[in-house]
Amino acid sequence: MTTTTSRGSRPEWLVPAGLIALxxxxxxxxxxxxxxxxxxxxxxxxxxxxxxxxxPVVAHIVGSSVFLLLGALQFAPSLRRRRWHRIAGRVVAPAGLVSALSALWMTVFYEMPAAVTGPGLAAVRIVLGTAMAAAIVLAFVAIRRGDVRTHSAWMTRAYAIGLGAGTQVLVFLPYTLLAGTPAPLTHTLLMSAGWVINLAVAEVVIRRRARTARRRTGAPLAATGARLS
Structure with a gap:
């Protein structure tokens, strides 16, 4: 297995390792x-x-852990070129659906303590949980018709949402150290910031991969179909 990307600019394991650490x-x-x-x-x-x-919480923890761990390895270029990527994907996608659907169930039916919620946070969780599940379904539909780039783009978005809890720790930590426990509205904003950061990075990655694919093939890609290669 090669240890660098095709461009030779950085070790190919750097991104998966960072995602696993997060x-x-x-x-x-x-x-x-x-x-x-x-x-x-x-x-x-x-x-x-x-x-x-x-x-629900056991399903969420198990599904999320499998989704995040195996999903991180899907970002290794050499693994994407091997049969392992396809086999692991058959585990990653269902695990992601379990993670998203159990999160929706807990948001709707659990009675959340004030310390772990804030105004509007339940609505944010419902929107993002639904978006994560929908992204996985769209990715499945895309790969069934052989559209690898669209499949990878939607799975990248789903992974970005699923990884929100990791980024939220990085958002909360400096705020808590500097200002103490956030007020309820601030709690909602900080939680939302974690997801926004991840989704913004995902879109950058998707578009960068689309530009790389365009250079390799010379075929134009529509702005609405910026997709991973």
Whole structure:
């Protein structure tokens, strides 16, 4: 397996490694939550909803962890050129759907403590959870008709949404260190900022890959169809 990109400008594992590192925070938090549920930790106002209805949160943690870990490896160019990419994709896509749909269920049916929510945050979660699930479905439809670029673009967007929890830690940390616990509205804005940052980066990646594909093939790509190669 080669260790550099085709352009030789950077190690090809740099992006997957960075994504996995960013995924570690929500994965570790999820593991801690599973341990609480498995060992019968003390029930508090903060975790009571998980003990009352554990299946959705367990599904979310497992689905998200698989989606983030295997999804990060899908960004390695050499793996995308191998059969492994296709095999892993058959696990990544269902795991992503489990992550998105369980997040929607928890948003609608869990009674969220004030400390972990803010005005409008439930609506943001519903919009983004729906968008993540829809992106995975669109990616599946695209690959079924052999449109690899559109498939990859939609999966990149879905991954950006799924990775929101990792980026949110980076957004919250400096704010909390400088200003303390955010007010409810600020909490919503900081949470939303994590998703916005990820989606903005995803669009940059998608368009950069589209420009690379255009240079290689000489075929124009419409602005509405900026897609990964």
């Amino acid at each position: 995924s570690l925070v929500p994965m570790i938090a999820g593991s801690a939550r599973l341990t609480q549920l498995a060992t019968g930790a003390a029930v508090t106002a903060e975790n009571a909803r998980f003990f009352d209805s554990p299946i």
